Amino acid sequence: MKQIKTLLALTLVSVFVLSACGGGAATEGAPESTQAVETEGAAPATQEAATGGTVIIGTPQEPGMMNTLLTSSSIEDAVTSLFVEGLVSVNEKGEYVPVLAKELPTVSEDGLVVTWLLKEGIKWSDGSDFTCDDVRFTMEGALSDLSQVSASGYRDIESLECPDPYTVVATFGEVYAPYLRLFAYTVPDTAGALEDMETWDINRNPVGTGPFILSEWEPGDHLTFTKNPYYREEGKPNLDSVIIKILPSREVGMQLLGTGEIHALWDLTEANFPELEALKDQGVSFVSTVTGENELLSLNFGNNDGSAPADPASNPHPILYDLKVRQAIQYAIDKQTIVDSLLYGNVNPGNSAVPVGTFGCPQPVSEFSVEKANALLDEAGWTVGADGIREKDGVRMSLKIATTTGNQLREQTEQVLAEMLKAAGIELVIENVPSDVLFASWESDGMRDHGTYDIVMYTTGPSTDPDSHLYSSFHSSEIPTADNEGTGANFSRYINADVDAWLDEAATITDTAQRKDLYCKVVEQINKDLPRIYLYERLSIMAHRNEFQGLKISPTFVDFAWDSANWTLDQ
Amino acid sequence: MLTYFIRRLFQSIFTLLVISMILFGLISSVPGGFMSVYTERSDYSPEDLARIRAKLGLDDPVPVRYLKWLGNMIQGDWGNSISTKRPALQEIADRLPNTMLLMSIMLAATLLVSIPLGILSAVKQYTWFDHISTTLAFAGQSLPVFWFGLLLIIIFAVTLKGGDGKPLLPGSGMYTLGADFSLADRIKHLILPVSMLTFVSAAGYIRYLRSSMLDVINEDYVRTARAKGAGERRVIYKHALRNAIIPLVTLIALDLPALFGGALFTETIFAWPGIGRLYFNAALKTDYPLVMAILMIESALIIGSNLLVDFIYAALDPRIRLS
Numbered sequence: 001m002k003q004i005k006t007l008l009a010l011t012l013v014s015v016f017v018l019s020a021c022g023g024g025a026a027t028e029g030a031p032e033s034t035q036a037v038e039t040e041g042a043a044p045a046t047q048e049a050a051t052g053g054t055v056i057i058g059t060p061q062e063p064g065m066m067n068t069l070l071t072s073s074s075i076e077d078a079v080t081s082l083f084v085e086g087l088v089s090v091n092e093k094g095e096y097v098p099v100l101a102k103e104l105p106t107v108s109e110d111g112l113v114v115t116w117l118l119k120e121g122i123k124w125s126d127g128s129d130f131t132c133d134d135v136r137f138t139m140e141g142a143l144s145d146l147s148q149v150s151a152s153g154y155r156d157i158e159s160l161e162c163p164d165p166y167t168v169v170a171t172f173g174e175v176y177a178p179y180l181r182l183f184a185y186t187v188p189d190t191a192g193a194l195e196d197m198e199t200w201d202i203n204r205n206p207v208g209t210g211p212f213i214l215s216e217w218e219p220g221d222h223l224t225f226t227k228n229p230y231y232r233e234e235g236k237p238n239l240d241s242v243i244i245k246i247l248p249s250r251e252v253g254m255q256l257l258g259t260g261e262i263h264a265l266w267d268l269t270e271a272n273f274p275e276l277e278a279l280k281d282q283g284v285s286f287v288s289t290v291t292g293e294n295e296l297l298s299l300n301f302g303n304n305d306g307s308a309p310a311d312p313a314s315n316p317h318p319i320l321y322d323l324k325v326r327q328a329i330q331y332a333i334d335k336q337t338i339v340d341s342l343l344y345g346n347v348n349p350g351n352s353a354v355p356v357g358t359f360g361c362p363q364p365v366s367e368f369s370v371e372k373a374n375a376l377l378d379e380a381g382w383t384v385g386a387d388g389i390r391e392k393d394g395v396r397m398s399l400k401i402a403t404t405t406g407n408q409l410r411e412q413t414e415q416v417l418a419e420m421l422k423a424a425g426i427e428l429v430i431e432n433v434p435s436d437v438l439f440a441s442w443e444s445d446g447m448r449d450h451g452t453y454d455i456v457m458y459t460t461g462p463s464t465d466p467d468s469h470l471y472s473s474f475h476s477s478e479i480p481t482a483d484n485e486g487t488g489a490n491f492s493r494y495i496n497a498d499v500d501a502w503l504d505e506a507a508t509i510t511d512t513a514q515r516k517d518l519y520c521k522v523v524e525q526i527n528k529d530l531p532r533i534y535l536y537e538r539l540s541i542m543a544h545r546n547e548f549q550g551l552k553i554s555p556t557f558v559d560f561a562w563d564s565a566n567w568t569l570d571q
Numbered sequence: 572m573l574t575y576f577i578r579r580l581f582q583s584i585f586t587l588l589v590i591s592m593i594l595f596g597l598i599s600s601v602p603g604g605f606m607s608v609y610t611e612r613s614d615y616s617p618e619d620l621a622r623i624r625a626k627l628g629l630d631d632p633v634p635v636r637y638l639k640w641l642g643n644m645i646q647g648d649w650g651n652s653i654s655t656k657r658p659a660l661q662e663i664a665d666r667l668p669n670t671m672l673l674m675s676i677m678l679a680a681t682l683l684v685s686i687p688l689g690i691l692s693a694v695k696q697y698t699w700f701d702h703i704s705t706t707l708a709f710a711g712q713s714l715p716v717f718w719f720g721l722l723l724i725i726i727f728a729v730t731l732k733g734g735d736g737k738p739l740l741p742g743s744g745m746y747t748l749g750a751d752f753s754l755a756d757r758i759k760h761l762i763l764p765v766s767m768l769t770f771v772s773a774a775g776y777i778r779y780l781r782s783s784m785l786d787v788i789n790e791d792y793v794r795t796a797r798a799k800g801a802g803e804r805r806v807i808y809k810h811a812l813r814n815a816i817i818p819l820v821t822l823i824a825l826d827l828p829a830l831f832g833g834a835l836f837t838e839t840i841f842a843w844p845g846i847g848r849l850y851f852n853a854a855l856k857t858d859y860p861l862v863m864a865i866l867m868i869e870s871a872l873i874i875g876s877n878l879l880v881d882f883i884y885a886a887l888d889p890r891i892r893l894s
Contacts, residue, residue, distance in 0.1 A: 054748075056748055061852070062852060064652065064654030064655040064656075064856075065654065065655055065656060070656060072609060072654065073654070073856075145622065145626065146626060147622075148609075148623055148626075149619075150615045150616065150619050151616070151618065151619055151622075152615075152616050152619070155618070198651070198656040199656070203655075203656060204657075218844065219662070219665045219666065219844060219849075220665075220666055220669070220844025220845070220848055220849060221744060221745060221842070221844040222744075222748055243748050245744070245748060246842065246844075247743060247842055248743065248839045248840055248841070248842045248848075249839075251721070252721075252724065252742065252743060252840070252842070255724060255725065255728070255729050255742065256742065256743065258729065259728065259729055259737075259738050259742075261738075261741070261742070261743075436601070436607060439607065441606070468616075487617050
């Protein structure tokens with residue numbers, strides 16, 4: 001009997017140790033994070049305006065790198081936006097606004113010379129002056145061998161002159177229409193030699209012009225940003241510090257948001273709407289912005305036998321090549337119902353390849369009419385068979401739809417689509433694949449590149465300037481084939497001579513109004529020819545606690561901290 | 572003895588080489604690979620992609636890349652993480668203390684719980700106590716860790732509140748952000764991950780010790796000890812336990828590499844900044860130098876501890892050397 005007591009006691013000791021710690025902590029009056037940091041600052045007497053405090057922002061990924069020239073993932077772009085600034089930026093309405101430049105850049109008559117005037121007196125967080133030399137260094141960095149950023153645009157600059165420290169004059173070899181998006185970030189010219197880029201000190205101890213600067217990086221756990229002492233605006237930023245907390249997943253992040261352990265959660269998707277509804281009465285709300293991207297269906301004009309024809313007319317898709325069929329599919333889809341039932345009415349039905357921004361060209365939402373769908377298919381010679389699915393010349397109207405696996409919202413959307421198309425006698429067979437397979441490159445036998453699909457559903461859209469998106473998606477030279485080694489994103493194999501001409505012309509002019517006009521023509525033609533059907537506009541969503549205010553996200557989203565100087569925290 | 576030693580050593584090195592080949596081949600055949608980070612973005616032109624691919628050394632065929640990697644590794648250069656550009660070993664060294672802290676406390680707690688429970692379960696075979704502990708052990712072995720972890724978080728870090736209205740226990744991380752280091756805070760953060768790991772791994776130990784103890788208790792020498800009038804306590808501890816625990820020591824030795832590798836699921840669920848989480852994220856990004864470094868160290872440790880166990884056995888039992 002005695003030995004049993006000893007053994008039980010041993011077991012109990014371990015249990016006791018655990019519970020004792022829990023109890024002890026609760027009675028301690030737990031030093032919560034915000035208070036602990038706050039005490040370092042001024043005395044609480046000065047708390048008239050909502051200044052001070054620490055905001056903790058959760059993210060499911062960890063940035064690898066603080067050097068903009070070497071970043072690759074969106075979380076890195078997001079975190080670096082606390083300290084990295086560009087000459088121009090995009091505000092919450094999707095418009096370009098000057099940041100380090102005094103005003104938006106001016107362009108010469110022939111479109112070849114672009115001039116930026118820089119604000120004077122701006123300092124980097126190490127105290128050195130921000131000048132034209134830094135801008136030149138940024139360009140050289142983007143063009144260097146080691147850079148991992150897109151060199152588009154910078155490659156076309158023939159010379160970049162600094163007539164005085166606050167004037168940047170870039171001369172292009174040929175007109176580069178989306179010049180506004182250049183220098184969306186800047187790198188200090190004190191960073192080091194370009195060939196040592198991978199070991200620069202600023203990779204982990206960054207220097208920036210923005211309101212905050214990194215003061216501590218605990219790998220795998222968090223990054224602490226404190227006020228940049230040299231920030232140009234007196235008294236800003238409002239907050240003392242911003243902590244980026246690395247979380248295991250969005251699900252855990254949602255829980256922590258409810259309990260108040262974090263103040264905001266980066267990068268949610270439409271699939272999180274149910275949870276956000278549930279967290280409303282725990283003081284959580286969200287901000288969102290349209291991204292310009294659409295959840296869409298890409299319809300294959302070419303045969304899906306893997307021949308990857310350069311011209312689908314030579315080997316057309318047996319069902320989808322016919323415009324009437326594509327129109328019928330669009331008529332059969334009730335976009336509003338998808339939005340209302342799956343997305344809680346929080347998003348707009350898709351309508352345009354370029355829905356927002358400086359070049360935004362919204363269109364009326366397509367009409368939903370099963371009758372018209374059926375009439376068009378009858379007209380095209382597709383007759384309803386015994387099982388309710390249409391047939392023509394022995395071909396059954398059965399289409400495969402593929403999207404990324406493991407995405408519940410997408411899977412639900414597919415099921416709804418299958419129901420809707422069935423009403424028009426079209427069978428939709430769901431065959432999803434992992435995202436790596438769906439988006440695989442030409443070399444990896446990517447299904448989009450090789451055209452081995454009927455319909456794929458995914459998200460894409462223009463970044464702030466639609467030039468490269470529209471060109472690569474709809475220009476006939478961008479059809480991936482064996483000859484061009486799979487270059488381009490015209491996965492529908494869509495060819496329209498007018499669209500080609502408009503896109504070619506738009507790339508050679510810099511006048512915003514003229515370009516917008518041409519892009520709108522393209523957008524309208526796309527909605528007539530229907531290589532893509534736009535289901536709904538994608539949002540960028542950030543959830544936050546109500547006491548954390550001033551969070552404004554722009555359609556580019558990744559630079560969610562562009563206005564972080566004005567963030568406040570009610571305490 | 573020396574020939575046996577040398578033979579086993581060479582076998583181990585060969586095994587490691589084969590493992591490295593298989594691992595490298597598997598990682599290289601991940602569709603998309605590290606480049607998918609770039610190809611999914613619309614603002615990269617084909618020229619950009621070609622330049623980046625070349626810079627990352629992805630242009631060479633897989634066998635060439637493997638040989639390059641192997642050559643560098645033998646010379647002590649384990650490569651740089653693709654996403655952070657820092658040496659892979661540096662990344663690992665940053666996380667190692669966190670993982671060691673979590674795993675060593677877990678191991679200690681596991682032994683503290685499982686040895687008494689295992690013995691008691693065997694001694695009191697088929698009593699209510701045995702039934703309960705065996706059932707719990709089964710539960711511990713069968714519960715999916717990621718589900719169980721989330722359950723613990725929801726119960727202790729969301730639903731249950733402490734005296735001050737705040738959640739009873741922190742659900743993630745190693746310490747309270749912004750607060751100075753305090754032992755109490757660290758222990759609070761350890762409770763949930765350690766409890767879960769202990770529950771899961773103690774289950775195996777308890778069942779192992781129970782059956783090994785049952786074998787021994789029925790041995791003749793235990794009966795002899797009883798017949799000679801030794802007290803029950805003396806019989807259990809001096810005679811039975813000493814013999815029953817030998818296989819357990821082997822088990823522990825084989826579990827030691829986990830001190831390095833950490834617990835992938837646990838670290839991921841509880842946001843513990845250790846090796847397991849580092850590995851998980853590196854694998855997601857196909858950051859192959861980092862993935863390879865972690866897997867190779869882990870493999871070497873597992874093979875090394877097997878080797879150690881073999882040598883100890885060989886030293887103890889001459890018959891093994893000859894076979």
